[in-house]
Amino acid sequence: MPITSTNPIEVDGNVYPYFMVNLAISPLVKPTDVGGTVAMLLTPYRVIEDGSSVSLPNNALQFTYMDVFESNDAEALEATFTIMNALQKFITDKNI
Numbered sequence: 001m002p003i004t005s006t007n008p009i010e011v012d013g014n015v016y017p018y019f020m021v022n023l024a025i026s027p028l029v030k031p032t033d034v035g036g037t038v039a040m041l042l043t044p045y046r047v048i049e050d051g052s053s054v055s056l057p058n059n060a061l062q063f064t065y066m067d068v069f070e071s072n073d074a075e076a077l078e079a080t081f082t083i084m085n086a087l088q089k090f091i092t093d094k095n096i
């Protein structure tokens with residue numbers, strides 16, 4: 001399932017409508033709580049006629065949250081909780 005941009009970029013007449021996603025979510029252990037560090041890199045790409053893809057690493061978008069739970073970024077929090085819930089379902093379904 002491709003991750004589709006809501007605002008695709010165009011370079012040399014070619015539209016790059018998708019993102020390759022590199023995502024890391026790590027626990028952040030604090031003296032009184034546990035937080036979460038999130039880093040995400042979105043690299044635009046397009047599929048060409050032969051089925052292969054071309055990406056634009058120099059146009060990648062980077063998002064970094066030292067503690068996403070303290071970020072006050074509603075979209076980042078929602079995405080993190082959705083991913084964490086999907087991971088919990090995977091662990092539960094696999095009986096891990």
